[in-house]
Amino acid sequence: MSTTSHRRTVPAATALLLTAALSTACSTGQQSSPSPNAGGAVAPVSGRISMTYLQKQGDQEYFVGEAAGAKAKAAELGVDLKVVNLGNDANKTVSEVRSAIAQKTNGLIVVVPDPAVGPQVVQAAREAKVALLTSDDQICATGPDPAGCAPGDMVPRIGFSGEQMGAEVGKRAAEEFGRSGWNPAETRSISAWKQDVTVCTSRVKSAKAAFLSGGGTGVQNIDVATDNTPTGAQDRIAAVVTANPSVKHWVVWGCNDENVQGGVTALENAGFKADHVIGVGLGAYLACKNWGSDKPSGMRAALFINGRDVGALAVQTLYDKLKSGTDMPAEAFAPTTMVDAATFRASGAGCN
Numbered sequence: 001m002s003t004t005s006h007r008r009t010v011p012a013a014t015a016l017l018l019t020a021a022l023s024t025a026c027s028t029g030q031q032s033s034p035s036p037n038a039g040g041a042v043a044p045v046s047g048r049i050s051m052t053y054l055q056k057q058g059d060q061e062y063f064v065g066e067a068a069g070a071k072a073k074a075a076e077l078g079v080d081l082k083v084v085n086l087g088n089d090a091n092k093t094v095s096e097v098r099s100a101i102a103q104k105t106n107g108l109i110v111v112v113p114d115p116a117v118g119p120q121v122v123q124a125a126r127e128a129k130v131a132l133l134t135s136d137d138q139i140c141a142t143g144p145d146p147a148g149c150a151p152g153d154m155v156p157r158i159g160f161s162g163e164q165m166g167a168e169v170g171k172r173a174a175e176e177f178g179r180s181g182w183n184p185a186e187t188r189s190i191s192a193w194k195q196d197v198t199v200c201t202s203r204v205k206s207a208k209a210a211f212l213s214g215g216g217t218g219v220q221n222i223d224v225a226t227d228n229t230p231t232g233a234q235d236r237i238a239a240v241v242t243a244n245p246s247v248k249h250w251v252v253w254g255c256n257d258e259n260v261q262g263g264v265t266a267l268e269n270a271g272f273k274a275d276h277v278i279g280v281g282l283g284a285y286l287a288c289k290n291w292g293s294d295k296p297s298g299m300r301a302a303l304f305i306n307g308r309d310v311g312a313l314a315v316q317t318l319y320d321k322l323k324s325g326t327d328m329p330a331e332a333f334a335p336t337t338m339v340d341a342a343t344f345r346a347s348g349a350g351c352n
Helices: 061-077 090-102 115-128 162-180 198-216 230-243 257-269 307-324
Strands: 050-056 080-087 107-111 131-135 157-159 187-193 220-225 249-254 277-283 299-305 331-333 336-339
Touching: 050 061, 050 090, 050 307, 061 080, 061 107, 061 307, 080 090, 090 107, 090 115, 107 115, 107 307, 115 131, 131 307, 157 307, 162 198, 162 249, 162 277, 162 299, 162 336, 187 198, 187 230, 187 257, 198 249, 220 230, 230 249, 230 257, 249 257, 257 277, 257 299
Parallel strands: 050 080, 050 107, 107 131, 131 157, 157 331, 187 220, 187 249, 249 277, 277 299
Antiparallel strands: 299 336
């Protein structure tokens, strides 16, 4: 996330959102109207507020940062916050929601491992009259697939714009490809993502479109279904590389850094030198590890997304709802910045 993005003073619930005028390297932060049907009636809280933040893949670098940002904002606001790591267990999502409700939490922020549990989560929150907000991934109140959800049935979400992020990734991949001088007929692009996650599909679709419009015409794309982990992506992409022995150059993008890191590693293990690989990550929390040594890497760039900002904004948004009844926006977006080996430190991107 760029530390140089210009911000203006806005209401507390959207304090981290960007103005319309941004650097061309950044995607546009924005918010949209509240969802009228996704949340139940929630009364303002007069005393101390308690919240529960349920995260998928809570040990992933991005979500660690998100939890840290949420905790810092909760401490600032005097909120009791409990953070729960759901891993990739969709069933645990429902049980932890019920557990939090039983412990009298006032509000829930959820990053679901699987959007199919959305209706169960919404129903539990409604029946208990507990405020519900999602971060990162979308869920629908009326069905398992957010892609087919009516706007009024989407649960309010804090995160990033998938379309904008994907477009930035595809644009940078096209720029790198244009500089490479590679023959399109000898090149393949890989789109790697967990294909039942709506926000991932949105990112990848936009990346494909931006790559083509940016000069990638003639490069055949291969879609690779993964579990959004580095090892899962590595295994799947290794099989694709083996099945395409005549390909000399590869371009890799995906839903997150994990997919691209897995792809870059698979190609390296298959004998491809760094100058025959273009990887453009999404997150920068793994990509930056490739840039900390003198060893050449096929990870050319990555879009920096700051989980801390999302976590803080989610807590602030839910706090305003619980404290004063402020409507939560349907979606609120935080900023992003493209970084590479030369710029990631100056951008504020951490690399643990």
